[in-house]
Amino acid sequence: MKSGTVAVIGKANAGKSTLINVLVGEKVAIVSPKPQTTRDRILGILTRDDHQIVFVDTPGIYRQRNALTARMMKTTETTAKDVDAILFVHDGHAGLSEDDLALILRYEALGLPLLIAYTKIDIMPKEKIPGDIKALFDAGVTADVYPVSARKGVNLKKLEQAIAELLPEGGPLYPEDIISDRSEKFMIAELMREKILLKYEKEIPHGVAVVVNKFERHENGAYEIDLDIVCEKKNHKAILIGKQGRALKETASFARADMEKFLGAKVFLTVYVKVREDWRDKATLMKEFGYGEED
Numbered sequence: 299m300k301s302g303t304v305a306v307i308g309k310a311n312a313g314k315s316t317l318i319n320v321l322v323g324e325k326v327a328i329v330s331p332k333p334q335t336t337r338d339r340i341l342g343i344l345t346r347d348d349h350q351i352v353f354v355d356t357p358g359i360y361r362q363r364n365a366l367t368a369r370m371m372k373t374t375e376t377t378a379k380d381v382d383a384i385l386f387v388h389d390g391h392a393g394l395s396e397d398d399l400a401l402i403l404r405y406e407a408l409g410l411p412l413l414i415a416y417t418k419i420d421i422m423p424k425e426k427i428p429g430d431i432k433a434l435f436d437a438g439v440t441a442d443v444y445p446v447s448a449r450k451g452v453n454l455k456k457l458e459q460a461i462a463e464l465l466p467e468g469g470p471l472y473p474e475d476i477i478s479d480r481s482e483k484f485m486i487a488e489l490m491r492e493k494i495l496l497k498y499e500k501e502i503p504h505g506v507a508v509v510v511n512k513f514e515r516h517e518n519g520a521y522e523i524d525l526d527i528v529c530e531k532k533n534h535k536a537i538l539i540g541k542q543g544r545a546l547k548e549t550a551s552f553a554r555a556d557m558e559k560f561l562g563a564k565v566f567l568t569v570y571v572k573v574r575e576d577w578r579d580k581a582t583l584m585k586e587f588g589y590g591e592e593d
């Protein structure tokens with residue numbers, strides 16, 4: 299059996315988390331059209347008869363502007379050095395810049411087995427693909443390139459097989475029924491954050507942390523969940539809540555529906571909005587909200 303860890307690396311918004319979710323067959327990481335959706339390393343584990351691929355989702359490469367984004371970039375850098383292979387995800391639809399080429403070459407230089415998933419081919423002209431692949435090779439990239447679409451499920455079997463072949467021989471690293479290393483409580487907080495990313499504009503979602511204070515299952519099977527949405531400015535709080543609380547009510551009910559689907563049970567959700575001025579630059583607050591020093 300082939301088994302090992304694969305860091306999934308690429309620019310913010312490239313489609314890393316979407317690709318992992320589709321390959322694993324379950325939602326292990328939240329997804330949004332905004333960059334910097336993923337903040338932590340999250341495992342997505344795919345087990346078959348002849349291989350186990352432990353995908354490590356990482357924060358996408360993007361501007362660092364505060365202690366939180368600096369921590370995110372550090373997470374990505376350290377993850378890339380501590381795995382059996384790298385899956386570099388490139389957004390084909392966004393085009394191929396000099397910057398992209400340099401980034402791919404930088405990860406190739408780490409010396410680990412590396413594959414490139416050239417994704418989102420469902421929303422771009424197919425004629426562009428060969429030219430981009432040639433540009434990669436001309437720039438000195440030696441990795442194999444797999445044009446895929448996570449959304450339409452194109453070429454994913456081939457990609458999975460190619461990834462498995464990069465991995466060492468060995469037994470499974472995790473029991474076969476485990477698909478992630480993250481708790482239900484973590485996913486609940488992330489699902490709330492996902493809906494905020496989808497509903498609000500500009501800096502607001504990037505300045506939000508979600509803290510679950512109560513996560514209890516009642517005898518009848520229903521969950522009681524209380525959580526805080528922490529934002530970094532007073533005016534953000536007003537926007538999050540909206541006129542007569544309408545915006546928050548809508549976002550919370552959108553999140554609750556997804557939480558019920560995820561937990562397979564009824565959810566009673568209570569949401570509070572709190573302000574912690576500029577928490578993204580304050581180590582103690584970051585730690586309190588789940589973004590502490592990594593070991």
Ligand SMILES: Nc1nc2c(ncn2[C@@H]2O[C@H](COP(=O)(O)OP(=O)(O)OP(=O)(O)O)[C@@H](O)[C@H]2O)c(=O)[nH]1
Pocket residue numbers: 308309310311312313314315316317328329330331332333334335336337356357358359417418419420421446447448449450
């Ligand atoms: N059309 C199309 N859209 C895709 C595909 N894969 C991802 N997307 C979209 O691209 C956006 C970003 O997807 P994510 O999976 O959150 O990207 P990411 O690389 O994890 O982003 P960060 O966590 O911010 O680094 C979302 O709106 C996805 O729906 C694809 O194959 N086709």
Ligand SMILES: [Mg+2]
Pocket residue numbers: 314315316327328329335336355356357358
């Ligand atoms: Mg992501």
